[in-house]
Amino acid sequence: xxxxxxxxxxxxxxxxxxxxxxxxxxxxxxxxxxxxxxxxxxxxxxxxxxxxxxxxxxxxxxxxxxxxxxxxxxxxxxxxxxxxxxxxxxxxxxxxxxxxxxx
Numbered sequence: 001x002x003x004x005x006x007x008x009x010x011x012x013x014x015x016x017x018x019x020x021x022x023x024x025x026x027x028x029x030x031x032x033x034x035x036x037x038x039x040x041x042x043x044x045x046x047x048x049x050x051x052x053x054x055x056x057x058x059x060x061x062x063x064x065x066x067x068x069x070x071x072x073x074x075x076x077x078x079x080x081x082x083x084x085x086x087x088x089x090x091x092x093x094x095x096x097x098x099x100x101x102x103x
Contacts, residue, residue, distance in 0.1 A: 002052025009045035010065035012038050017070045021078060042066075057101055064097030 016038025023031040042062075049058040068090045074080040 002049045002058065005045045005049035006053065006058050006061050006065075009042045009049060009062050010069065012042035012045055013062070013066040014038070014069045014073060016040075016042055017066070018073055018077075021074065060100050061097055064093050068093045 016035055019031055019034030019036070019038050023035045046058060046062050049062075071080070071086065071090055075082050075086070080086075
């Protein structure tokens, strides 16, 4: 159940990041709800995961997915640079999170 909450927290955070990007470009009520709702739900789900998983593992996985996911979302949907250095950095984040989780 803990991993399910971490997954929901990560997805919610990515929705919040998408909303933040939209809100920074156009200040609408809808964009603020996406932004605040996504990040608010993310905190609720990550907090819920702490009942099942060690904080250090759940938090690290959540932050890793959120960081890599935010970069990918901005590369895919908002035209940010897709350089090999950025892609290599995302891969390094993913390897690091997997490494920490498996220890």
